[in-house]
Amino acid sequence: MAAVQGSDAQLVARCRRGEAAAWDELVERFSRYVFAICTQGFRFAQHDAEDVFQDVFTRVYAHLDRLRDDEAFRPWLAQLTRRACIDKLRANGREAPVEELEPSELDETLSMLDEALTIHEAMAALPENCRDILDRFFAQDESYRTIGDALGLPAGTIASRISRCLDKLKSLMEETDADARLEAG
Amino acid sequence: MNADDHIMLARLIAALPPAPRGWVGAAQELPVARRGIDGIVARAVADAAYRERVVADLESALADAGIEPTPPLLDELRERFRSI
Numbered sequence: 001m002a003a004v005q006g007s008d009a010q011l012v013a014r015c016r017r018g019e020a021a022a023w024d025e026l027v028e029r030f031s032r033y034v035f036a037i038c039t040q041g042f043r044f045a046q047h048d049a050e051d052v053f054q055d056v057f058t059r060v061y062a063h064l065d066r067l068r069d070d071e072a073f074r075p076w077l078a079q080l081t082r083r084a085c086i087d088k089l090r091a092n093g094r095e096a097p098v099e100e101l102e103p104s105e106l107d108e109t110l111s112m113l114d115e116a117l118t119i120h121e122a123m124a125a126l127p128e129n130c131r132d133i134l135d136r137f138f139a140q141d142e143s144y145r146t147i148g149d150a151l152g153l154p155a156g157t158i159a160s161r162i163s164r165c166l167d168k169l170k171s172l173m174e175e176t177d178a179d180a181r182l183e184a185g
Numbered sequence: 186m187n188a189d190d191h192i193m194l195a196r197l198i199a200a201l202p203p204a205p206r207g208w209v210g211a212a213q214e215l216p217v218a219r220r221g222i223d224g225i226v227a228r229a230v231a232d233a234a235y236r237e238r239v240v241a242d243l244e245s246a247l248a249d250a251g252i253e254p255t256p257p258l259l260d261e262l263r264e265r266f267r268s269i
Contacts, residue, residue: 020216023213023215023216024213027209027212027213028209028213031203031204031208031209031212032201032202032203032204033201034204035202035203035204035208036200036201036202040200046205050205050208051255051256051257053204053208053212054208054211054212054255054256054257054258055256055257057212057215058215058255058257058258058261059257061215061216061219112197112200113200113201115197116197116198116200116201117201119194119197119198120198120201123198134198135198138195138198138199139198139199139201139202139203140202140203141199141202163191166190166191166194166195169194170190170194
């Protein structure tokens with residue numbers, strides 16, 4: 001899992017300037033989010049999810065100039081993905097109003113995924129070994145043995161490391177919240 | 186920090202598994218693919234025989250240009266040819 005560098009707005013601005021590395025980074029940063037909206041929010045099977053995934057990033061690349069506020073990239077992307085999913089359902093022959101096509105608990109799922117993305121971005125501030133171990137265990141569902149082999153750590157120490165890394169992440173989140181409250185006055 | 190905090194964080198980390206590497210790679214190649222499509226369109230404007238071959242088989246035209254013919258890129262090429 002790569003470290004996140006710079007805000008979403010800074011990254012979008014770099015993409016607009018045509019920096020190839022920035023586009024790679026933007027795709028990397030938001031690929032999980034788009035993938036999750038397709039597969040968890042709309043429960044698409046892999047084949048359809050792949051079509052929507054490519055469609056979304058094609059639309060982002062083509063229409064990034066239309067985004068008025070770079071700070072609003074994330075909700076814009078979520079909305080764009082939602083529309084691409086609806087288009088896919090319609091292309092697959094589902095004819096119904098949008099509210100009937102969208103799964104009933106979609107808003108709750110999107111809200112949870114938004115929170116999950118915030119946590120993943122916060123993980124960027126963790127030491128690399130913590131970031132790696134948490135991502136491998138929880139997001140990639142790797143076993144203690146696999147993680148131990150990959151990171152050169154005894155498998156018996158993985159559980160305690162995970163616990164310590166979660167503590168660090170929680171502290172980071174609390175600091176960030178406190179900073180945000182201070183900035184808000 | 187209590188166990189509930191751990192469970193909540195674990196649940197949120199797990200909610201975003203990685204997208205398949207191939208999908209991410211294809212999306213990262215979009216700027217290159219766009220330039221490839223521009224090249225196909227420019228050549229088709231100048232060469233009627235080439236234009237006919239592309240219209241007959243869009244997928245091969247993209248593949249020949251080294252571009253993976255994903256549905257969105259095929260749609261885009263189709264759209265560009267409509268306006269030639």
